[in-house]
Amino acid sequence: MAKASSFRAYLRSDKSPEEKKLVRKVDFFILTFCCLMYFFNYLDRSNLTQAYVSGMKEDLNFKGNQLTQITTIFTCGYIVGMVPCNLALYYIKPRFFFPSMCIVWAGLTMVTAAAKKPEHIMAIRFFVGVAESSTFIGTHYILGSWYTEKELGKRSGIFTASGLAGTMFGGFIQSGIYGSMNGLSGLSGWKWLFIIDGIITLPVAVYGYLLFPDTPSTTTAPYLNAEERALAMSRVPEVPEQKPISLSFVKRVFSSWQFYGFVVLWIIAGETESFSSNSLLNLYMKASPEEDYSVSQLNDYPTGVPAVGIVSTLFWATLTDYLGGKRYLVAYWIAITGIVTSAMLLSPNASVATHFGAYYWAGSVYACQATFFAWANDALRYEEDSLRAIVIASMNLGSNAVNAWWSIIFYSADMAPKFTRGMWAMIGVSIAMAIWTCGLQIVEGRAARRRLAATEEVMSENVEKQTVDDSQKL
Template structure:
């Protein structure tokens, strides 16, 4: 009950609780810092080790595994296809599981499983064993990329999301670089120790790094801003975030439609909108832009041209370094430049990749040209942060749609890449990759065009859509030392505007 000389306002129990808990100012910067430390840290570590484990196979291939397992022809591409098939199959199921199982538990469990599967790689004796393990690795690794973008969208505002998405995707590129450097060091120091080849030690060490990250996630990762995390077993969330901070973390984002549910109605709801169709298409194209780098074409070229093992592992890491720089610069541009738009980055990237393809097509055997072109091709990795952050923003209002769109983007891209890499970037096509150059020109040009189309559709949708109101508690309440002169007005606003928060793993 709030009283003054003129009137009495009676509040419901929920509203009264919000009013009481909100009187103390929530430090926004401190809360955002804690979100970065405990949310962003785990997803970045998880994606980093994901790529360390994933790229380890290619590094092992060029570091002795090919000869030891008598791999021939397109065996490398065959194992990549098996991985892609598992990745595609697991994509949407993993994202939907995250809607019903606490992400803290599911992501940590998946990390643990793929870490153990990585350990199993050190015992392989045939290509068939490699294919089987890679398939199951991918099933569990497929929770990482799209699932993390789904989670980031529950913690960060639009102006915060671009840079966090960039940091996250860059962590995978750092993992790719780290794996190459680690393979060189392992080969130099552990090759032959205890009768094991250096490439086998790489998988053992990868596993030893992965397991602690899984444990860290189970203990410190809060998952999503849900008050139920306070009482979660084995979780430190209750010692890191207060119940009031988690409530505010939910409420500071634009409200979404709470009436949507994870049932069969989600299918027509997703299919009748343009989001699923067009974002899936643009990332099929964006994923194949990256394919020129992700299929180890540079490492294969270096091996074909007789470069040493150190050069094969280290020189190709420069592509990932360029990818990190391009990703971060794109995020800074989108976050800091007022008139910046996602499609600007997409079109710029498309132009650069067309130049890359032309350079390699003209002079594939000239080292200066190949090195320059391959490193420039690293800008394609910026598309990971740009397109997924864009989809997160546009689909924010419908959680289930957002989960399916983000997963479908990666799923369809992977499905195409399963045969695309064999058709255009097979190991047998080194050193010229003639077909791959033409394919890159096609996908780069098309991705730029589709990005412009997305922007046009977004503008039309924004004009029609009414923004759902939400309450920023900090903006509604004055500091306590200014008295309680405005409490009646605040109480009225809370009574009329407060939106019920339904129990869920996600905001």
């Protein structure tokens, strides 16, 4: 009964009517734009593999692991763009920066339809990676700027789920395009996928230019009045600020426990997502010796992986908010999932149904995206914004830097359908995830106790000072 009452209180919230109204406005304009942006971001990422299994491989004469090489080159562009993009948000209003990046990657996506050989796509995807690197880390920086600790998990979850929805619907979209537009105007269905994907991204950019609210301290959004802007600023701690391009700031970054703790956490977590992020189910089906799947099946069946990811993301994001920010719980779930699903796929007697079941279950590890970046935002809530921006960007940079070569070594397309080496790697990183999370919990707990002690000391000094002043007046 007590738990039920606690859950009802959690749902009701203790915000004032004015604050509730503010949060509704911020939710609508930030989440609609960021979620749409991320939806098309992931739609663009997933369409490469979908195009590959829908005729691009044969039309452009792909050889060996060239698809994996393209993915790696995209990752390199993503890595190059991450820190500069998050630093750019410190100098350029997000309302201008985000939509501009949308337009860049939309244009490059459409150009992909004109590629004549795999090398052309390699060059294009590098620059697509640079442009798309702004979205994920930039949005988490923005979410941490507007939302409180009790609100952040759910919003991060909704944002992450939108990207997974892009992956999921990409399969259905490609299937529909292939069935209805293959051969239209002399273009293959996979080419139409790139063209349409780019075109439908452009209206999102226009929406962002017009209505995205920037950050609480810089917003000029017409739908927020002066009182609401002041309220937005009061909802997050006032922290010291420091210019991000200076030697003292660089020293500050490399002396912070948050930098090492969360960057390594996300490097490990990024590799536990490898089942899904490398589209292994698609490649397993394409190379399967047991079944000959149709183009529609190759596009439709793998959509179950991001579908599981969406449910898992929203569940864990909401649960960890309700439990007061215990984001670390997700790490232990991921560790269990990685070990068990890998063991299922390594079994010499694993059936087709077992393979599908393992890949679908592995989709639940996507929950770490929302919860771990919310965890980092929580841990950096009392630090300067520039440090928070760098740590969040470095988390994704570190993960992608490892993934750039990790996918080639363990999940190359020519290793399908078994990926035996990758399964053992997954077991290793899953164990590492559990161990690192345990250590990070300990360090974070000590830092929280030190901050509380410092706050109490300052309060005590202020009380003593006030007492002395009062006695002098008497």
